[in-house]
Amino acid sequence: MTDAVLLLGFGGPEGIDEVVPFLERVTVGRGIPPERLVEVGQHYFTLGGVSPLNAQNRALRTALAEALDAAGSPIEVALANRNSPPFVPDVLAELAAAGRREILAVATAAYSGYSSCRQYREDLGTALASADLGLSVRKLGPFYDLPEFAGTIAALLLESLPDDISLDDPGTRLVFTTHSVPTSAARASGPSGDAYVNQHRWVAEQVVRHLAEAIDVTKPWELVFQSRSGPPTMPWLEPDVNDALRAYAAEGATAVVLVPIGFLSDHMEVIWDLDTQARDTAAELGIRLVRTPAVGTDPRFVAALARRIAAELAAPSPEPGAGDFCSGGCCANPRRELPTVPGTGLRR
Numbered sequence: 001m002t003d004a005v006l007l008l009g010f011g012g013p014e015g016i017d018e019v020v021p022f023l024e025r026v027t028v029g030r031g032i033p034p035e036r037l038v039e040v041g042q043h044y045f046t047l048g049g050v051s052p053l054n055a056q057n058r059a060l061r062t063a064l065a066e067a068l069d070a071a072g073s074p075i076e077v078a079l080a081n082r083n084s085p086p087f088v089p090d091v092l093a094e095l096a097a098a099g100r101r102e103i104l105a106v107a108t109a110a111y112s113g114y115s116s117c118r119q120y121r122e123d124l125g126t127a128l129a130s131a132d133l134g135l136s137v138r139k140l141g142p143f144y145d146l147p148e149f150a151g152t153i154a155a156l157l158l159e160s161l162p163d164d165i166s167l168d169d170p171g172t173r174l175v176f177t178t179h180s181v182p183t184s185a186a187r188a189s190g191p192s193g194d195a196y197v198n199q200h201r202w203v204a205e206q207v208v209r210h211l212a213e214a215i216d217v218t219k220p221w222e223l224v225f226q227s228r229s230g231p232p233t234m235p236w237l238e239p240d241v242n243d244a245l246r247a248y249a250a251e252g253a254t255a256v257v258l259v260p261i262g263f264l265s266d267h268m269e270v271i272w273d274l275d276t277q278a279r280d281t282a283a284e285l286g287i288r289l290v291r292t293p294a295v296g297t298d299p300r301f302v303a304a305l306a307r308r309i310a311a312e313l314a315a316p317s318p319e320p321g322a323g324d325f326c327s328g329g330c331c332a333n334p335r336r337e338l339p340t341v342p343g344t345g346l347r348r
């Protein structure tokens with residue numbers, strides 16, 4: 001029987017002194033140009049060295065624990081991060097010391113992909129391989145397909161749209177955004193490839209369907225990318241949100257409704273890359289920009305994720321080696337092979 005849920009966060013700095021060590025952990029061996037690191041470090045320093053992400057994930061942990069209680073599946077919910085304390089190996093050791101034996105990990109990332117899924121399985125697999133903890137750990141699969149995920153995004157969009165911006169107006173563009181990744185990583189994502197982009201397009205379609213039902217407007221939309229990193233020679237998913245804004249302005253757009261479907265909370269990549277950078281671009285171009293909130297701890301989303309987790313907790317424990325939805329090369333990074341824990345199936 002599963003005896004703890006482990007929520008997994010990306011991690012972020014929570015003080016000036018933590019910024020450089022955090023960036024070093026994120027980027028070790030990734031070939032990210034030093035200029036890019038200086039620039040990203042500056043974003044964190046501007047906010048006093050504090051990323052909003054860890055506090056947001058602590059709030060999600062609490063909200064999930066409450067929602068699991070409410071769903072009739074009370075269970076301990078712990079939190080561990082990839083790139084800042086409390087680190088995955090330390091939290092796993094604490095859970096083992098407290099007598100836990102079987103753990104369901106849940107990443108704070110909804111889509112298939114190396115950074116958003118496999119790397120979390122590697123973080124767990126590596127930790128288990130280097131300590132004899134007697135733990136069995138599996139990871140919940142991508143949950144972008146929860147109907148309430150797109151439903152909550154659509155509801156938040158409608159709730160945050162100013163009265164003087166109409167989706168019905170052809171001058172208003174509806175634009176979904178997510179984290180860019182190398183095109184090679186996008187191709188390798190999911191059990192049969194290209195899952196990262198396809199899953200985002202599916203969510204965007206569901207949001208548009210909700211909007212059509214709510215306000216009777218069938219809105220054209222596009223998916224753009226943000227927060228590109230890596231060396232300029234390596235192809236990443238495009239168009240970048242700022243280039244897209246320039247193209248829309250040239251086509252006569254007057255307003256852009258920007259919906260960050262790639263993230264669960266309004267963390268640094270949202271408040272800097274969208275609310276600062278993309279907002280400046282829009283201001284230069286003389287177009288309005290509305291950025292809608294991420295789902296965060298919205299009870300509609302949290303209750304649905306808790307029900308998905310409860311269903312997984314109620315399912316019979318998989319035999320060792322079986323039940324691995326993310327088998328073989330799912331989201332694999334050809335540059336490194338690391339131990340992984342199994343991932344549970346997509347349920348749709």
Ligand SMILES: CC1=C(CCC(=O)O)c2cc3nc(cc4[nH]c(cc5[nH]c(cc1n2)c(C)c5CCC(=O)O)c(CCC(=O)O)c4C)C(CCC(=O)O)=C3C
Nearest residue numbers: 010012026030040051052053109115116179229267268269
């Ligand atoms: C797909 C994806 C998600 C979404 C899924 C998930 O959540 O996992 C995500 C989330 C996040 N990314 C974050 C921060 C950073 N990501 C970086 C670098 C990179 N991200 C990548 C992809 C993703 N990243 C990739 C392919 C790289 C290149 C290096 C590598 O191959 O790994 C760098 C290095 C500097 C830079 O180059 O930008 C930083 C600082 C934060 C924290 C924000 C905060 O502090 O509030 C969060 C939630």
Ligand SMILES: [Fe+2]
Nearest residue numbers: 115179227269
């Ligand atoms: Fe990132």
